[in-house]
Amino acid sequence: MECAKANEWFSSGTQDRATFLKQFQSCFLATNRLVSFPWTNLEMELERSESSDVILELLQQTCLHSLCRKFPPSPRYRKSFLSELIRRVEAAGCEPMDELYDALAEVVAAPEVAEGYRTYLLPCGNSVSLSESVALISEGTTGLVTWEAALYLTEWALDHPQTFTGRRVLELGSGMGLTGIAVCRSCAPSSYVFSDCHPSVLRRLRDNLNLNGLDEANATRVEIAVEELDWTDVNEERVRDIGADVIVAAGLMSRRLSTLAFQSHLVALRVADVVYDPEVVAVLVQLLSKFLHRGAAPLEVLICSTVRNPQTYADFKRKLGRRTTHLLVHGVLEVVSDNIGLAGDAGIGHRVMRGVVNHVFEYSRECEIELVQLFVCQ
Numbered sequence: 001m002e003c004a005k006a007n008e009w010f011s012s013g014t015q016d017r018a019t020f021l022k023q024f025q026s027c028f029l030a031t032n033r034l035v036s037f038p039w040t041n042l043e044m045e046l047e048r049s050e051s052s053d054v055i056l057e058l059l060q061q062t063c064l065h066s067l068c069r070k071f072p073p074s075p076r077y078r079k080s081f082l083s084e085l086i087r088r089v090e091a092a093g094c095e096p097m098d099e100l101y102d103a104l105a106e107v108v109a110a111p112e113v114a115e116g117y118r119t120y121l122l123p124c125g126n127s128v129s130l131s132e133s134v135a136l137i138s139e140g141t142t143g144l145v146t147w148e149a150a151l152y153l154t155e156w157a158l159d160h161p162q163t164f165t166g167r168r169v170l171e172l173g174s175g176m177g178l179t180g181i182a183v184c185r186s187c188a189p190s191s192y193v194f195s196d197c198h199p200s201v202l203r204r205l206r207d208n209l210n211l212n213g214l215d216e217a218n219a220t221r222v223e224i225a226v227e228e229l230d231w232t233d234v235n236e237e238r239v240r241d242i243g244a245d246v247i248v249a250a251g252l253m254s255r256r257l258s259t260l261a262f263q264s265h266l267v268a269l270r271v272a273d274v275v276y277d278p279e280v281v282a283v284l285v286q287l288l289s290k291f292l293h294r295g296a297a298p299l300e301v302l303i304c305s306t307v308r309n310p311q312t313y314a315d316f317k318r319k320l321g322r323r324t325t326h327l328l329v330h331g332v333l334e335v336v337s338d339n340i341g342l343a344g345d346a347g348i349g350h351r352v353m354r355g356v357v358n359h360v361f362e363y364s365r366e367c368e369i370e371l372v373q374l375f376v377c378q
Contacts, residue, residue: 017045017054025061027362029119029127031073034084036362043092052094058085063103067119071129071211074116078107118146120178120361123158126185130176130208146178152369153250153304154179155357161187163246163300170242171195172229172249172287177208179250184214184222191223193242197230231287239294246300247291281312285319289346292376301374302353306367313370320348321377349377 020041027037045054062068063078072078082104089100119129132146157164157179164187171180174194184192194209196202206226209215214224292299307313353371 016041020045021054021057021061023362024058025065026121028062028073028081029065029067029121030362031077031116031118032362033364034080036364039084039088043088046089046092046094052089052097055085055089055094055097056099059099059103063107064099067127067129071117071119073118074113075107075110076112077116079104082107120151120154120182122182122186123358123360124186128178128181128185129211130178131204131211132176146176147250147306148363148365148367149304149306149369150175150179150250151361151363152357153248153302153371154182155360156302156304156353156371157183157248158186158360159357163187163302164189166190167245168243169193170244170247172247174205174226175201175250177205177212179248181209181212181214184224185212189222191225193225193227193244195227195229197228199228202226202228231283234287234290236290236294239290244291244299245297246302248302248304250304281316281319285316285346285348288320288348288374292348292374298375302371303350303374304369304371306369308367317350319346320350320374321346347377349375351375 020038023038024042026032042054042058046052063082068078082100086100086104090096115131115133117129118132119127121127130146164183167189168191169180169183169189170193172195174180174196177194180192180194183189194205196205206215209224209226214222288301292301305313350372353373
C-alpha cells in the first residue's frame with residue numbers, strides 16, 4: 001500500500017515532493033507513530049535526486065520549523081524521529097549533514113519531561129497546538145491526551161460548519177480541547193462551553209485555550225466558558241442554565257473517568273470515546289435524557305465513539321431506547337429499520353451518520369469509529 005502511494009505521488013515530480021514533505025510535517029507535529037510516516041517516499045526521493053537536499057527541507061518542515069520551536073514535541077519523541085531519519089539516510093548512502101546531527105545533539109541534551117506539545121494543522125491554514133501528557137494514563141485519567149474519536153469528530157465538524165454556526169455549543173468531555181478550539185476557529189458558533197470533571201484535565205484545558213488565544217477573555221466573537229461538569233450532579237436547573245442548542249461530545253468513550261462528568265457542546269452534543277466503561281453508560285444515558293427531554297426547542301446531539309468494546313457500546317445503544325438505522329442512498333439519509341428498545345429505556349433514538357469525511361489529520365483509522373445523532377422518540 002505504501003509503495004503504491006509512493007508511485008502515485010512521484011508521478012508529478014516537485015509537487016509530489018512537497019506533498020510527502022507536508023505529510024511528514026503533519027505526522028511529526030502531531031507526534032504520530034513513526035511507522036505512519038511516508039519513509040518509502042523519502043527513500044525514493046533520495047534515490048531519484050541523488051542529493052540530500054530533501055533532508056534539509058524535511059528538517060525545516062519538522063524539527064527546525066517555527067511551530068516546533070514554539071510548541072516542541074517531547075525530547076524523547078524528537079530523538080526517536082531524528083534517530084530513525086538518520087538511519088534511513090545512512091542506509092541510502094547519502095552524505096552526512098551537520099544540520100541533522102546538530103538537531104539530534106540538541107534533543108539528546110534536553111531533559112525528559114512529562115508532557116509535550118502536539119500541533120494539528122487545519123485546512124484554513126491555522127493550527128491548534130496542545131500541551132498533552134506523554135503517557136496515555138497520567139494523574140489518574142486518560143483525558144490528558146487527544147484520542148482518535150476527537151480527531152474524527154473534528155474532521156466531521158470542519159466538513160459541516162453549518163451545524164455550529166451562530167449556535168450555542170456544549171462539549172462534554174472536552175479533554176485537551178482540540179475539537180472545541182477547531183470549531184471556534186472555523187465554524188463561528190455564538191458560544192462554546194468546554195467541560196470536564198477531572199481537575200488536572202480542566203487545568204490543562206484552560207492552558208491550551210490560552211495557548212490558542214481562546215481564553216475566556218479572547219478577542220474573537222465566540223463567547224468561551226470552561227466548566228466543571230459532574231454528570232451525576234446535573235439537575236434540571238443546570239440544564240436550563242446551559243441552554244445548549246446542540247450538544248457534542250468527543251473523547252469520552254475511551255476514557256475511564258474516576259469522577260463521572262460530561263463534556264458538552266452547547267449547540268451540538270458531541271461525545272467521543274465516552275462509552276467504554278460500563279459504569280459510565282447508565283450515567284451518560286441519564287444525562288443525555290435530561291438534556292433531550294428538557295422541553296425547550298429541539299436539541300441536536302452528536303456522539304462520536306471509537307468502538308473498542310462492541311458489547312459495551314451495544315449496551316449503550318440498548319439503554320438509549322428506540323433505534324433507527326440510516327444509510328446514505330444517493331447522498332440522502334434514508335430509514336431502513338426501526339426498532340423499540342427494552343422496557344425502561346430512556347426513549348432516545350439514534351441515527352448512524354454514515355459518509356466519508358475529509359482526512360485532515362494523520363492518525364490510525366484501523367479501529368471502527370462511529371458518529372451517531374440522538375433524538376427524542378415520539
